[in-house]
Amino acid sequence: MMTNSYTSFVNHSCVPNACWMKIGEDALFVRAARHLRKGEEVTTSYLLRLPTAPLPMRAAGLRTLGFKCSCPRCLFEESIERFTEMSTLPEWLYIIAHQISSYEAESFMECEMLQGICGKGIKKLEWGLKNLISLSDNEGKQQWMRCSFWAFYILDMLDCAFQRRSTLMRDMETLVRAVHHTMGASEDLLLLVRKLVRRGVIQSPPVEAILAPMSVCLYGKLPSSSLKKLNDLRISMEE
Ligand SMILES: C[S@@+](CC[C@H](N)C(=O)[O-])C[C@H]1O[C@@H](n2cnc3c(N)ncnc32)[C@H](O)[C@@H]1O
Numbered sequence: 001m002m003t004n005s006y007t008s009f010v011n012h013s014c015v016p017n018a019c020w021m022k023i024g025e026d027a028l029f030v031r032a033a034r035h036l037r038k039g040e041e042v043t044t045s046y047l048l049r050l051p052t053a054p055l056p057m058r059a060a061g062l063r064t065l066g067f068k069c070s071c072p073r074c075l076f077e078e079s080i081e082r083f084t085e086m087s088t089l090p091e092w093l094y095i096i097a098h099q100i101s102s103y104e105a106e107s108f109m110e111c112e113m114l115q116g117i118c119g120k121g122i123k124k125l126e127w128g129l130k131n132l133i134s135l136s137d138n139e140g141k142q143q144w145m146r147c148s149f150w151a152f153y154i155l156d157m158l159d160c161a162f163q164r165r166s167t168l169m170r171d172m173e174t175l176v177r178a179v180h181h182t183m184g185a186s187e188d189l190l191l192l193v194r195k196l197v198r199r200g201v202i203q204s205p206p207v208e209a210i211l212a213p214m215s216v217c218l219y220g221k222l223p224s225s226s227l228k229k230l231n232d233l234r235i236s237m238e239e
Contacts (some may be wrong), residue, residue, distance in 0.1 A: 013043035014058055014066075014073040015144065019184045019217050020044055033184025033217045045183065052150040052179060052186050054094060056087050073144045073182065082127040086149065089121055098151040098188070118152040125149060140181065147182035150175055150189060158201070172202055176210045185217035 019033045045051040047061045053078040129142045
């Protein structure tokens with residue numbers, strides 16, 4: 001873990017190996033999001049808004065900071081775009097899907113049109129991932145793409161929840177693992193899954209196990225009572 005004075009030397013990557021941890025106004029930490037190899041460059045995501053988002057949105061965010069990212073995830077996403085055509089879906093669609101899945105999960109059942117579009121997009125993407133990527137490094141790259149479109153996956157999953165509830169847990173686990181693999185953590189996804197557990201849409205014990213590594217990235221190795229206090233503090237600061 002490194003603190004304020006060193007964090008300004010950390011470069012950006014869309015597949016970072018560390019994440020920011022800010023406590024209060026003054027404390028800024030960079031903490032490892034995965035095991036770091038000796039000599040490996042430490043990177044974080046500079047994208048404060050929607051860091052998990054698809055390539056065009058990440059690129060636009062980084063343009064405002066004055067550079068183009070050439071990390072493996074960006075290069076891969078660019079190379080597969082002409083097959084999946086995911087960027088033909090408008091940016092507002094992603095933003096709305098993200099807002100609904102992150103903050104307004106209560107109303108997810110009322111978004112049939114949006115869910116239909118997201119579902120079609122995801123089917124095309126999954127087809128592309130299965131058929132277009134060489135088998136050698138298929139798994140990791142699939143994870144990156146699922147991370148980029150996690151809000152679409154959530155809407156699609158919840159849309160289908162009543163027809164195939166038994167697979168919801170497995171799909172959710174796959175998605176959380178994909179985001180963890182790519183980014184270390186997404187606080188939005190973490191909060192959403194917790195919300196779904198509270199509402200009884202998915203069951204708690206297995207979810208806790210898959211969320212644990214994300215919680216550790218965001219808040220460190222703290223007991224759940226402290227995590228809750230931190231989360232409550234963050235939410236009350238936003239209100
Ligand atoms: C906080 S500094 C990072 C440390 C800086 N590279 C240095 O040597 O001091 C931020 C600047 O580093 C550059 N930078 C960081 N990540 C980059 C990346 N993935 N690709 C290109 N430039 C990057 C950009 O110019 C950015 O404005």
